[in-house]
Amino acid sequence: MSDKNKANSGNFEPRIVAFFCNWCTYTAADLAGTARMTYAPNARVVRVMCSGRLDPQFILMALREGADGVLIGGCHPGDCHYQEGNYKTLRRFTLLKRLLQDMGIENERVRMEWIAASEGDRVQKVMNEMTEQLKKLGPLHLEPVPIDTVHKKVEESVAQAEGVKI
Amino acid sequence: MSKPKVGFYWCAACGGCEEAVVDLNEDILKVVAAVDILFWPVALDFKREDVEKLNDRELAVCFINGAIRSSEQFEMVELLRKKSGLLIAFGSCSHLGGIPGLANLFNREAILANSYKEVFSVENPQGIYPQQSCQVPEGTVTLPALWNTVKALDQVIDVDYYLPGCPPPVELIKDAVAAILGGKLPAKGTVLAPDKALCEVCPRKESKPEKPQLREFKRPHELVIDTEKCLLAQGLLCLGSATRSGCGSACVNGNMPCTGCMGPTSRVLDYGAKALSAIASLVGSNDEKEIAAILGKIADPTGTFYRYSLPASLLHRTYNSGQGGN
Numbered sequence: 131m132s133d134k135n136k137a138n139s140g141n142f143e144p145r146i147v148a149f150f151c152n153w154c155t156y157t158a159a160d161l162a163g164t165a166r167m168t169y170a171p172n173a174r175v176v177r178v179m180c181s182g183r184l185d186p187q188f189i190l191m192a193l194r195e196g197a198d199g200v201l202i203g204g205c206h207p208g209d210c211h212y213q214e215g216n217y218k219t220l221r222r223f224t225l226l227k228r229l230l231q232d233m234g235i236e237n238e239r240v241r242m243e244w245i246a247a248s249e250g251d252r253v254q255k256v257m258n259e260m261t262e263q264l265k266k267l268g269p270l271h272l273e274p275v276p277i278d279t280v281h282k283k284v285e286e287s288v289a290q291a292e293g294v295k296i
Numbered sequence: 297m298s299k300p301k302v303g304f305y306w307c308a309a310c311g312g313c314e315e316a317v318v319d320l321n322e323d324i325l326k327v328v329a330a331v332d333i334l335f336w337p338v339a340l341d342f343k344r345e346d347v348e349k350l351n352d353r354e355l356a357v358c359f360i361n362g363a364i365r366s367s368e369q370f371e372m373v374e375l376l377r378k379k380s381g382l383l384i385a386f387g388s389c390s391h392l393g394g395i396p397g398l399a400n401l402f403n404r405e406a407i408l409a410n411s412y413k414e415v416f417s418v419e420n421p422q423g424i425y426p427q428q429s430c431q432v433p434e435g436t437v438t439l440p441a442l443w444n445t446v447k448a449l450d451q452v453i454d455v456d457y458y459l460p461g462c463p464p465p466v467e468l469i470k471d472a473v474a475a476i477l478g479g480k481l482p483a484k485g486t487v488l489a490p491d492k493a494l495c496e497v498c499p500r501k502e503s504k505p506e507k508p509q510l511r512e513f514k515r516p517h518e519l520v521i522d523t524e525k526c527l528l529a530q531g532l533l534c535l536g537s538a539t540r541s542g543c544g545s546a547c548v549n550g551n552m553p554c555t556g557c558m559g560p561t562s563r564v565l566d567y568g569a570k571a572l573s574a575i576a577s578l579v580g581s582n583d584e585k586e587i588a589a590i591l592g593k594i595a596d597p598t599g600t601f602y603r604y605s606l607p608a609s610l611l612h613r614t615y616n617s618g619q620g621g622n
Contacts, residue, residue: 185573191566193610222577226576232614233613233615271615272611
């Protein structure tokens, strides 16, 4: 059964890598936990000191290494512990979104949210929403490709090309 | 003592790299005096059979420029790899995929349809596309297969060193040749160029603001460019901050912003993402709508930031739903 079919039959569990800022969103996730709010367990949370620490390379790497989606959580504008880290995130994300679109990666797969330390319910809502959206979208087929398998892929693509009317 | 044997080959490239070798001017005579050129199809009449007849590793060094996008190019570089001691990726296209690598924004079918059907100057009512093999009275004629994905050289064969640039600057070629002939080579996999960003050595460095606040982006034809001032501060999308130096600041000296042909420094995994990060961070606004408007002036972010490096990027190519992203 292909991944696509799996997605349709509802068995597909998306993998989300969530980068949460230490001061706001991570604390909010903590709060959601202590308040026993339940939400979809699909995200692997990575705590970063500031969403501004998020190099766009991390996001591409997460997708490359098998994530179906990436969630970025930072402080509300004006609330950044480092004054303007989240503004940098906003600027980078605005441009990165266009690049991802060009590359055929759906907008819903990479999401940025401002979640304050007190908004545990918002973490719950966003996690559930994103998981549902990704379930609908299905898996992202970006498997990591080690160099030694490239030869095989090349042979395959040559074989595929044979007899194809181009 | 016999002279070291050398080969040059080109794959998907524009010919500029071959030009750069010729640009060694009189120094090329020194090179020719020091080595035996056994294979250089663009300049000398050697054939594939001549290479096949060589012993394994008989070529001391082989320079390959151009990206790999067809079965023929792949077969040739595989053959040359077998016959060469050192194999050097020469120029942006073999180093990172280069301009031909932008074809990875499309798939094979779209590229062929565009070239053989949709372009307004093409008249092809029967929709005849190039065939891999075709029967003619004299027998069967064949063409190489065009791949769906353009690849950088090290994505198909093992590469020893890289000479970056579009084309590699003459000084770097000279240094590389001298290092090879003198046997003074760095660790395998090294990019044979300085490992500093261009901004560091830019002649306009002094005029770069401490904290550039970019309020708008302009294309070079939209303004009269100040010949002394930092290009980024003038609103031009100069990628010097994310790009390796070693080019002698040729573009910047020519009053044009850096477009990133030397690729990233050794600390960077994905050139485009890093360059995008550097430029976007400098936008001088905190308002979501305003930021979008300012960045909206960058017409083609993917083509701009991955101009020379799409195949070597983390994503490699566009992801087509259900087809995989490789």
